Amino acid sequence: MNHKVSYTILFIIPGLFASFIIAAAITGIIAGVFWLFIFGDNIWPEWTEAFIGSLFVIIFLGSLGAFAIAGYQLGISQKPANKINRKYILISIGSTAAFIAFMFLYAFSNQIRNSNNSFTLQCHEACKYRGHSGSSTPPENLGIEECSCFDDSINEWIVLEK
Numbered sequence: 001m002n003h004k005v006s007y008t009i010l011f012i013i014p015g016l017f018a019s020f021i022i023a024a025a026i027t028g029i030i031a032g033v034f035w036l037f038i039f040g041d042n043i044w045p046e047w048t049e050a051f052i053g054s055l056f057v058i059i060f061l062g063s064l065g066a067f068a069i070a071g072y073q074l075g076i077s078q079k080p081a082n083k084i085n086r087k088y089i090l091i092s093i094g095s096t097a098a099f100i101a102f103m104f105l106y107a108f109s110n111q112i113r114n115s116n117n118s119f120t121l122q123c124h125e126a127c128k129y130r131g132h133s134g135s136s137t138p139p140e141n142l143g144i145e146e147c148s149c150f151d152d153s154i155n156e157w158i159v160l161e162k
Contacts, residue, residue: 004075006084010092011071015064017099023060027052123147 031052035041039048074088120137127135127149134150 002075003078003080003082003084004072007075007078007088008068008071010084010088011067011074012064014092014095014099015067015071017096019060019063019067022063023056026059027056030055119145119147123149 034044034048034052039045078085119140123137124135126147130149132149133152136148136150138144138146
């Protein structure tokens with residue numbers, strides 16, 4: 001296989017994960033700027049949804065393209081008689097494995113974090129069971145274990161105590 005193609009593939013594979021993270025971070029920052037400085041808690045215009053989604057795709061593809069170009073340029077700089085440098089293969093495999101491991105560890109940590117039977121979760125489940133659309137608990141540092149259930153109009157319907 002041609003060095004240009006080999007190195008391009010070696011850079012694209014981990015570049016998929018890195019591009020997703022880069023696109024998500026930049027899109028999140030821009031959405032945060034929109035929220036903090038432009039639209040706030042008011043109703044956002046219809047075009048913002050398409051704009052932010054399109055922005056994510058453009059940043060993702062641009063970042064992925066940058067990884068592909070970097071791999072292609074490295075492939076061009078290699079002499080045709082040389083084998084593919086094992087260091088680059090190991091870096092590609094290692095970074096891809098690290099991204100995949102990070103995703104699994106993050107999902108696993110959320111599962112552990114959400115599996116605890118906290119009072120807030122009990123409150124949410126109790127209100128949902130009674131047919132209410134929302135629930136609220138005071139901050140934990142106050143030491144008050146009280147659960148309020150709400151309807152769609154944010155009217156308090158029931159207060160449960162532990």
